[in-house]
Amino acid sequence: MSRPAERLRVIINHLDRPSAGIRAAPTSAQTVSYGHPQRLRYTLDNDLLTPEQRLFYEENGFLLIRNLVSKQDIDRFRREFERICRQEIKVPGLVVMRDVAIAKSEFVPDQRAVSKLQDFQEDPELFRYCSLPEILKYVECFIGPNIMAMHTMLINKPPDAGKKTSRHPMHQDLHYFPFRPVDRIVCAWTAMETVNRQNGCLVVLPGSHKGTLQEHDYPEWEGGVNKMYHGVRDYDPEHPRVHLEMEKGDTVFFHPLLIHGSGMNQTQGFRKAISCHYASGDCYYIDVKGTTQENIEKEVKEIVARKYAVGDEVTFKDTWAIRGRLVQGERISM
Numbered sequence: 001m002s003r004p005a006e007r008l009r010v011i012i013n014h015l016d017r018p019s020a021g022i023r024a025a026p027t028s029a030q031t032v033s034y035g036h037p038q039r040l041r042y043t044l045d046n047d048l049l050t051p052e053q054r055l056f057y058e059e060n061g062f063l064l065i066r067n068l069v070s071k072q073d074i075d076r077f078r079r080e081f082e083r084i085c086r087q088e089i090k091v092p093g094l095v096v097m098r099d100v101a102i103a104k105s106e107f108v109p110d111q112r113a114v115s116k117l118q119d120f121q122e123d124p125e126l127f128r129y130c131s132l133p134e135i136l137k138y139v140e141c142f143i144g145p146n147i148m149a150m151h152t153m154l155i156n157k158p159p160d161a162g163k164k165t166s167r168h169p170m171h172q173d174l175h176y177f178p179f180r181p182v183d184r185i186v187c188a189w190t191a192m193e194t195v196n197r198q199n200g201c202l203v204v205l206p207g208s209h210k211g212t213l214q215e216h217d218y219p220e221w222e223g224g225v226n227k228m229y230h231g232v233r234d235y236d237p238e239h240p241r242v243h244l245e246m247e248k249g250d251t252v253f254f255h256p257l258l259i260h261g262s263g264m265n266q267t268q269g270f271r272k273a274i275s276c277h278y279a280s281g282d283c284y285y286i287d288v289k290g291t292t293q294e295n296i297e298k299e300v301k302e303i304v305a306r307k308y309a310v311g312d313e314v315t316f317k318d319t320w321a322i323r324g325r326l327v328q329g330e331r332i333s334m
């Protein structure tokens with residue numbers, strides 16, 4: 001079997017078999033071109049992904065690309081993060097989160113007190129991550145050429161304080177997003193250092209992106225749960241899962257319905273990753289009233305009301321439209 005189109009057809013046939021399992025994603029660069037077979041729903045025609053990579057995403061809902069972001073860029077993001085933690089710069093709109101285990105203790109301007117930065121779209125150095133051409137060329141394969149950076153995070157998972165609060169419950173990111181269509185949204189998540197089971201790598205349920213959006217709520221964890229860390233309500237801990245062990249610069253792209261979380265950090269180091277959720281410029285906002293997303297809408301509106309002293313005039317949709325930034329192509333309906 002030599003021609004990519006032919007290999008693609010064989011793999012598609014394989015997809016129809018109930019026993020189709022998880023295979024390692026090949027990473028060798030290869031240029032292919034072929035039509036648009038019906039069963040390819042989660043990826044678009046492109047010249048970048050090999051047929052195997054494309055089918056891997058279709059089947060599993062994620063694709064891991066090794067060594068995608070340079071060490072130099074990651075070192076720069078790390079230095080910027082440290083400057084923010086030392087309060088040397090103030091970034092408009094930035095949310096600095098502390099782990100719930102230390103949320104009520106005195107704040108020290110040090111990275112040991114920061115578990116996550118959220119919404120760094122106004123920090124030019126960190127936001128560079130969202131515009132990196134090596135990231136965008138993959139993003140385009142999933143959502144097309146019009147690309148909005150909707151949600152940005154730098155996660156600094158702290159050594160667990162003994163209460164397992166460093167875990168992130170299993171969830172689907174779509175729970176947080178009042179925009180659609182679901183298949184034109186993708187997350188890029190880049191390891192800023194070695195990430196493994198010891199320090200709490202991502203854990204994914206392969207293929208779960210083919211399901212629907214589940215009900216989410218705070219898990220009943222004895223030691224407490226971080227603000228807004230909702231989990232899939234009836235999560236079955238026996239469901240087969242895959243631990244994504246990654247090295248500095250490795251990047252995983254995943255679908256917003258993929259069920260994922262991350263384990264406890266059992267080391268003394270702060271496990272770092274940087275991520276961005278992208279949506280197509282021609283996605284549209286939806287009203288989540290009467291859906292499972294009503295609970296997160298309520299929480300977001302409460303936090304915004306408290307932080308900015310506003311009322312109901314700021315909608316869930318507004319909170320996203322304000323944060324979204326165009327990084328490629330056209331902003332059409334977002």
Ligand SMILES: CCCC(=O)SCCNC(=O)CCNC(=O)[C@H](O)C(C)(C)COP(=O)(O)OP(=O)(O)OC[C@H]1O[C@@H](n2cnc3c(N)ncnc32)[C@H](O)[C@@H]1OP(=O)(O)O
Nearest residue numbers: 095096097098099100103104173176225226227228229303
């Ligand atoms: C794909 C998307 C996936 C996700 O987005 S998952 C995570 C989503 N997270 C978010 O959107 C960020 C949520 N966090 C925030 O907005 C802020 O960190 C938060 C919780 C409002 C705190 O903001 P601060 O500026 O620190 O305000 P503050 O010090 O006055 O605290 C206000 C009250 O919140 C509490 N708090 C702070 N960090 C917490 C935490 N990690 N978990 C639980 N509670 C926490 C804090 O103790 C305080 O409570 P109280 O009012 O004194 O009773």
Ligand SMILES: Nc1ncnc2c1ncn2[C@@H]1O[C@H](COP(=O)(O)OP(=O)(O)OP(=O)(O)O)[C@@H](O)[C@H]1O
Nearest residue numbers: 167168169170197203219231235260261262263264
């Ligand atoms: N009851 C639960 N509800 C929701 N999510 C859970 C629950 N228990 C564990 N998880 C999640 O499962 C993922 C993995 O958890 P955990 O670190 O405990 O196990 P592990 O990483 O698979 O095992 P190990 O730590 O031995 O490598 C994390 O995302 C964690 O938050």
Ligand SMILES: O=C(O)CCC(=O)C(=O)O
Nearest residue numbers: 155168173260261262273
């Ligand atoms: O870096 C992690 O632990 C995962 C974070 C995550 O999935 C999220 O914030 O949505």
Ligand SMILES: [Fe+2]
Nearest residue numbers: 171172173260
């Ligand atoms: Fe997530």
Ligand SMILES: [Mg+2]
Nearest residue numbers: 197200263264
């Ligand atoms: Mg673990």
